[in-house]
Amino acid sequence: MSTLVDHYLLQLKTFLPAKQRDDIAAELRESISSAVEERERELGRLLTDDEVNGLLRGFGHPMVVAGRYLPMQQLIGPDVFPLYWYVMQAVLIVIAVVGGLMVGIALLTAPRAMQAALQVAVTFWWFALQVAACVTLSFAALDYCNARFSFLDKFDARDVSAGVWSVRGAPLSAIPRADTVFEIATTVILLFWWVEWLVFPSAWLGVVLRLSPAIEAFFYPVVALCIVELMRLGVDLVRPYRTVPRVALRLVLNLAWLTVFVLAYRTEGLVEIAEIVRSENPERVLWMAQVSMSIALFGCASVTAILAATDVVRLVRR
Amino acid sequence: MPSELIDKLRLELRRGSLTVAVLAQLRAEHYGYTLRKALAELGLEIDEGTLYPLLRRLESQGLLTSEWREEDKREKRFYRLSPEGRTILKQLLDEWRALNRALDNIV
Numbered sequence: 001m002s003t004l005v006d007h008y009l010l011q012l013k014t015f016l017p018a019k020q021r022d023d024i025a026a027e028l029r030e031s032i033s034s035a036v037e038e039r040e041r042e043l044g045r046l047l048t049d050d051e052v053n054g055l056l057r058g059f060g061h062p063m064v065v066a067g068r069y070l071p072m073q074q075l076i077g078p079d080v081f082p083l084y085w086y087v088m089q090a091v092l093i094v095i096a097v098v099g100g101l102m103v104g105i106a107l108l109t110a111p112r113a114m115q116a117a118l119q120v121a122v123t124f125w126w127f128a129l130q131v132a133a134c135v136t137l138s139f140a141a142l143d144y145c146n147a148r149f150s151f152l153d154k155f156d157a158r159d160v161s162a163g164v165w166s167v168r169g170a171p172l173s174a175i176p177r178a179d180t181v182f183e184i185a186t187t188v189i190l191l192f193w194w195v196e197w198l199v200f201p202s203a204w205l206g207v208v209l210r211l212s213p214a215i216e217a218f219f220y221p222v223v224a225l226c227i228v229e230l231m232r233l234g235v236d237l238v239r240p241y242r243t244v245p246r247v248a249l250r251l252v253l254n255l256a257w258l259t260v261f262v263l264a265y266r267t268e269g270l271v272e273i274a275e276i277v278r279s280e281n282p283e284r285v286l287w288m289a290q291v292s293m294s295i296a297l298f299g300c301a302s303v304t305a306i307l308a309a310t311d312v313v314r315l316v317r318r
Numbered sequence: 319m320p321s322e323l324i325d326k327l328r329l330e331l332r333r334g335s336l337t338v339a340v341l342a343q344l345r346a347e348h349y350g351y352t353l354r355k356a357l358a359e360l361g362l363e364i365d366e367g368t369l370y371p372l373l374r375r376l377e378s379q380g381l382l383t384s385e386w387r388e389e390d391k392r393e394k395r396f397y398r399l400s401p402e403g404r405t406i407l408k409q410l411l412d413e414w415r416a417l418n419r420a421l422d423n424i425v
Contacts, residue, residue: 024370026393026395027370030392030394030395034351059367060365060366060367064367065367065370068367068371069371069374
């Protein structure tokens, strides 16, 4: 009997904080002994190992029992969790879609299709893990701040019509949360790629491509724009309605992005060859990459111009 | 699913009641084992894995006091309601009765 109980308590003690370990184990030992003795009195004999095991099962798994002695801890509490889960799912879906497209392109165009696709998939898998960690840490920080400063409890319904960022006047309209999360995901992908934390594999094209020094002039402006953009989107996430100052800020940011895209489009040689792996015609691959980059920049500039125009219309129609 | 749901709802219903029951029962001194038996005899089953951590938590909140003492040739930890616990219990019981009255009116 004693061996089973000893083993049970030994396991339990490993999960307990050192200061309380012996005290809690002594109390539980006493309780188990009382239960065993009472049962033995009822049966008029010593308990078998199976019967002692049955008693211990009634106490619960050592890890579970020990866990109940520890203070309630959670990384992200129930107040913030629904938004966290929504953002996590949405961001991962966007990354999965972008990653899936890249895998598809690799499968269709790369000489060693499977190898290239696997390389792209692994890159996106690691990227998704990093983003998931960032999202989790951000929401853990939000939850910690909420627990410390109770800012969600200090909610004031009047904020919707006269709150932060709104100066005066009613909100213009609601912002769909899916739009905000999509923008966050794409901005994070852009930022990570820009600072080279996310590297799109290009070796399967036969050459390794990289951004040329011509891009240096844009480096800090783009980083700054991404950070301001993420802060703005963070506000949109918590307060999903448009107000005049926030639309005005978005207009300013869109115009700044538009300027960057146009200047980048007009700059020649944004992409260069870092290494030739096995391509017979590296110049052609480079030309294709530069054309793709120009098309992408043109597309981004067009979309940004439309968004800026939308902002102007919103402000004028107010 | 319905049985899981009822288990979950029952657990939520019991959670607050257990604290009140334990505090009320500890108006007289008990050690863990006899406390559990006393509650069971009065119709409230509580497993050890829940009871002992609850006792510790209530003690750390200052609602219980405890001391190790020998009884029947074994060291046992005896718990008793603290003066602060007595005040809190009174307030909890008032709340409990008000809740019961409200629920009786509703159902």
